[in-house]
Amino acid sequence: MEESLFVKTGEDTGYDIILAHDYISLPEHIEKLGFKGRKICIISDSNVFPLYGDIVKEQLKPVSDDIFDIVFAAGEENKHLDTVKKIYEGLIGYHFERNDLIVALGGGVTGDISGYAAATYLRGIDFIQLPTTLLACTDSSIGGKTGVDLDEYKNMVGAFKMPRLVYMNLSTLKSLNGREFASGMGEVLKHGLIKDAAYYEWLINNFSEINERDSKTLQKMIKRSCEIKRDIVERDPTEKGERALLNFGHTIGHAIEKYMNFELKHGECVALGAFAASYISYKRQLLTTEECFEIRDMFVPFGLPVTLPDGADADKILELTKSDKKMNAGRIRFILLKGIGKAYIDTTVTDEEMLDGIRQLVIDKDL
Ligand SMILES: NC(=O)c1ccc[n+]([C@@H]2O[C@H](COP(=O)([O-])OP(=O)(O)OC[C@H]3O[C@@H](n4cnc5c(N)ncnc54)[C@H](O)[C@@H]3O)[C@@H](O)[C@H]2O)c1
Numbered sequence: 225m226e227e228s229l230f231v232k233t234g235e236d237t238g239y240d241i242i243l244a245h246d247y248i249s250l251p252e253h254i255e256k257l258g259f260k261g262r263k264i265c266i267i268s269d270s271n272v273f274p275l276y277g278d279i280v281k282e283q284l285k286p287v288s289d290d291i292f293d294i295v296f297a298a299g300e301e302n303k304h305l306d307t308v309k310k311i312y313e314g315l316i317g318y319h320f321e322r323n324d325l326i327v328a329l330g331g332g333v334t335g336d337i338s339g340y341a342a343a344t345y346l347r348g349i350d351f352i353q354l355p356t357t358l359l360a361c362t363d364s365s366i367g368g369k370t371g372v373d374l375d376e377y378k379n380m381v382g383a384f385k386m387p388r389l390v391y392m393n394l395s396t397l398k399s400l401n402g403r404e405f406a407s408g409m410g411e412v413l414k415h416g417l418i419k420d421a422a423y424y425e426w427l428i429n430n431f432s433e434i435n436e437r438d439s440k441t442l443q444k445m446i447k448r449s450c451e452i453k454r455d456i457v458e459r460d461p462t463e464k465g466e467r468a469l470l471n472f473g474h475t476i477g478h479a480i481e482k483y484m485n486f487e488l489k490h491g492e493c494v495a496l497g498a499f500a501a502s503y504i505s506y507k508r509q510l511l512t513t514e515e516c517f518e519i520r521d522m523f524v525p526f527g528l529p530v531t532l533p534d535g536a537d538a539d540k541i542l543e544l545t546k547s548d549k550k551m552n553a554g555r556i557r558f559i560l561l562k563g564i565g566k567a568y569i570d571t572t573v574t575d576e577e578m579l580d581g582i583r584q585l586v587i588d589k590d591l
């Protein structure tokens with residue numbers, strides 16, 4: 225059954241998030257926004273476009289006679305300005321104008337790049353998100369953060385650009401490989417840990433249905449994660465405060481992503497970073513021993529790592545946290561937990577504490 229949520233972006237502006245199981249009602253939702261007759265460009269990556277590009281094009285035929293596509297090589301390593309340049313060149317080649325529409329079809333990488341291109345091409349054109357990974361359905365497609373990496377700096381160049389619609393065909397998640405699915409679970413578990421203890425508990429109790437990708441269970445889970453993210457970004461769209469809670473696990477997670485040369489998936493690094501941050505919280509007596517190590521152990525049934533490869537260099541990872549953007553007057557805005565479901569921003573976390581947290585990932589202390 226199709227469900228929808230609304231994300232408010234102003235007094236009387238906002239966008240729908242549609243949870244569907246096919247692309248059948250996509251044209252109707254696009255037409256409702258007044259896009260009929262506009263040129264459409266589908267931006268997608270080299271894995272997703274061959275799977276779903278034709279279906280989406282077919283569905284969009286009643287909406288527009290001019291449907292184009294731009295396909296870039298899949299992977300985080302292509303989330304940079306050269307890919308954005310190719311998109312601009314493609315759009316210029318198709319004579320795209322201010323009132324035309326970009327459709328981002330793919331995971332978080334596609335959404336972030338396409339959104340950034342949409343924010344900047346001709347000083348901004350409309351775009352909609354068709355997320356196809358669990359990570360994109362539950363996190364990256366919502367909230368309007370777009371951007372690309374610059375050298376080793378993740379998401380260093382970007383813009384806030386709200387999509388006009390987020391439409392997810394949840395059946396696309398069936399073709400996602402196990403590791404990519406698990407990566408999405410890194411963000412999903414994060415949502416429970418920062419905001420909703422009952423949801424976290426529910427996730428753990430339903431791990432086998434989730435891993436089997438039972439359609440009803442997934443829809444319920446994705447909806448709840450979308451609500452949590454929606455509520456946060458509505459209250460704090462530009463990350464002046466509360467939105468930073470979504471960065472739980474990301475300061476150390478991003479450092480690990482770089483340290484491992486992006487061989488680990490984003491959500492895998494978030495899981496590692498989340499345990500390190502939980503360990504720091506535990507050392508500050510904000511979490512009990514049981515809570516801290518339950519958080520670690522509960523990543524495992526979802527296929528997420530809780531240790532780094534043997535010999536990983538904790539000092540080097542600490543060093544890499546310094547290039548993370550989440551700074552406030554030179555201090556890292558670190559997210560800690562004062563209980564499951566209760567995250568807060570802390571600017572007093574020291575290098576020693578972070579190193580201690582990272583070391584828990586390197587050496588399996590068998591506690
Ligand atoms: N903007 C935000 O708020 C936000 C939030 C969280 C993460 N992110 C960003 O999202 C990115 C990670 O997103 P991701 O994990 O979706 O990565 P991704 O877009 O690279 O997708 C992962 C892989 O799965 C493939 N794929 C996508 N959908 C598929 C499907 N249905 N079937 C088969 N294969 C499929 C892709 O081609 C890719 O190889 C990172 O760059 C991260 O920084 C952004």
Ligand SMILES: [Zn+2]
Nearest residue numbers: 411474490494
């Ligand atoms: Zn993330």
